[in-house]
Amino acid sequence: MAGATGKREPDRAAGLSRERILGAAAELGAREGLEKVSMRGLAQALDVWPMALYRYFDDKEALLDALVARATDDVARPDPAASWREQMRGLLSSAREALGGDALRLGAQLPRALLTPGAVRLADDALRVLGEAGFDARAAPRAWRTLLSYTVGFAAVGSGRDDDFEYGLERLLDGLEASLPRSRSGRREAVRRGP
Amino acid sequence: MAGATGKREPDRAAGLSRERILGAAAELGAREGLEKVSMRGLAQALDVWPMALYRYFDDKEALLDALVARATDDVARPDPAASWREQMRGLLSSAREALGGDALRLGAQLPRALLTPGAVRLADDALRVLGEAGFDARAAPRAWRTLLSYTVGFAAVGSGRDDDFEYGLERLLDGLEASLPRSRSGRREAVRRGP
DNA sequence: ACCTGAACACCGTTCAAGT
């Protein structure tokens, strides 16, 4: 398709490098989605035989790892003069852009059923619970999206202990509860912590 | 490898069904990881020719979607008598088990570089910021894991607007801030909202 | 040192039968 002369002889490469390979991979990922980046396709885009890439990366996974590292290296350093919250906002907003942005498009890596919050059956129950808690029609779906993002992210980001999951979940619930217009939730939660 | 007689004739299947296929897929995923579940391998496990599966699922993605749906359908319904926080805890804890558990092992779907929080360069900056904010040596890594899980999860779970990301991030930061022993963070954040 | 070929052991999926 790329070559009009039928047989294609990748020969005008001359001067491969990790950076050049990663650049081409990012571009290919941005154009067709990361899941379509294959060693063979990438080699063709670089006018090189597939095996040439293995001089620079042990295998495909090493190449993808380097691509993720490259994306997150571009994240702006925080400004030490700002508040910690401001610094965190900067760090995480640009991290999200890097991860969800064109080059990586992380979402496409996961089963489609996870991609739309509504596709998970849980959403019905969750939205009802949040509605009864006092979240209005605009806040409830956002709160649910937040909670689901945290849960999916935690499940995806390696092996955390139950403790860690609960720690983060409690912080998140605290923040959500504090955003309620009143503590108008009919039912106060019974606090029972050891004697 | 599975058959000792060399040539393998899948014939004793008789009675395929969506449920039987999904059961085999979940078992195969639990044993070898979801990323190793192939249509061909799955067919072999069921003693059936690969194309037989296409009577029950349009394509591989449809099969994976159904597998995710099956996993989340097992999540316990919340008990309406409990507080909203308690209901959310139940819902999300079991969702996390379903997603990160043996059958799906969501983490293995993403580039390895994302799986260990420390592998992302951001961690250095983030931990310093959190330390200065007043999180001690035990809380800071947990707080970071929470924030990264949210960010990765949001990037992964479909197309959210910036608004939505910021909404959840603010709730999470609120909850984290409230957990600090004192509001001993030296610097108060300047609150500037509209005029 | 760096890249080439050919080959091996896989994929998902279409198509045209078979029963």
Next chain:
DNA sequence: ACCTGAACACCGTTCAAGT
């Protein structure tokens, strides 16, 4: 209706050269 074969257009990676 349900399953079989063969085939097509791909994969990642090993190995043994070539220059």
